Amino acid sequence: MKRIVLVILCVLIAVPVMARQKPPQTYTVELPPLPDFSSVDWLLGDWTGKISGEQEGQVLLSVSYELGKHFMLLREEISLDATKNAPALHEGLLGVLYGDPSGKGFELNLYSSNGFVTHYRVSVDHGEVEFDPEGGAMPPPGVLFRRTITHLNPGQCIETVEVAPPQKPFFNYYTVNLSQVTPQPATTSPPPGASSK
Numbered sequence: 001m002k003r004i005v006l007v008i009l010c011v012l013i014a015v016p017v018m019a020r021q022k023p024p025q026t027y028t029v030e031l032p033p034l035p036d037f038s039s040v041d042w043l044l045g046d047w048t049g050k051i052s053g054e055q056e057g058q059v060l061l062s063v064s065y066e067l068g069k070h071f072m073l074l075r076e077e078i079s080l081d082a083t084k085n086a087p088a089l090h091e092g093l094l095g096v097l098y099g100d101p102s103g104k105g106f107e108l109n110l111y112s113s114n115g116f117v118t119h120y121r122v123s124v125d126h127g128e129v130e131f132d133p134e135g136g137a138m139p140p141p142g143v144l145f146r147r148t149i150t151h152l153n154p155g156q157c158i159e160t161v162e163v164a165p166p167q168k169p170f171f172n173y174y175t176v177n178l179s180q181v182t183p184q185p186a187t188t189s190p191p192p193g194a195s196s197k
Contacts, residue, residue: 034069035099035106039124042151043072049159049178056081057089059159059176072097074108080174097122109136116140120147127151142166145173155180 047061057080066073074095082088092113100107106122108131119136122129131147133139144164151157157178162170 032070032099035071037065037069037072037097040072040097040106040129042127042154043074043129043149043157045183046181047157047178048181049176051080051174051176053175055083055174057174059178061159061178066096070098118145144170146170155183 043063044065045063047059047063049059051057051059057078059079060077062075064073065071074093074097076093076095078089078091078093080086080089094111095108096111097106097108100121105124108120108122110116110118110120110131112118116139117137118139119134120131121134122131124130127150129149129151131149133144133146143166146162146164148160148162149157150160157180158175159178160175161173163173164170
């Protein structure tokens with residue numbers, strides 16, 4: 001008998017508590033605006049080029065919009081032949097380019113197949129894109145890499161990579177003339193399924 005009374009008492013207490021709960025509320029989150037990638041949308045597509053000179057090798061670069069065009073994804077494969085001073089190198093890079101929160105320029109997080117994660121400040125001036133290192137989660141210890149991609153004409157650009165060893169000035173690591181093999185549309189219209197307001 002005590003058990004039945006206890007169960008009935010619990011039910012009678014729970015009903016008024018549930019009746020006093022507030023109805024669910026709807027919250028809205030303001031979304032950030034789409035970055036204006038118009039100054040760098042010429043980079044969209046697949047690029048390839050051979051490195052020649054003191055350093056020889058090949059570079060493959062692929063650039064696309066991702067996640068509703070809030071980001072640009074840069075995938076790069078670099079293969080450098082062995083020299084008398086350095087072994088052969090193959091490195092994969094994955095870069096996520098996004099608009100600077102201040103609205104001025106861009107920022108890039110660059111992930112390397114070697115495990116490094118470097119943050120870059122990115123500025124664009126008349127078809128020249130500069131990637132200046134600003135540390136990062138796991139940058140190469142003591143070594144700085146900076147990059148410049150210069151748009152020469154439709155379907156052609158030059159990428160220059162410079163390196164600064166610890167306590168030394170930057171020197172030219174390699175330069176590659178890239179040709180576009182598959183351009184992508186540069187339109188910034190919303191992706192399929194996105195609602196327009």
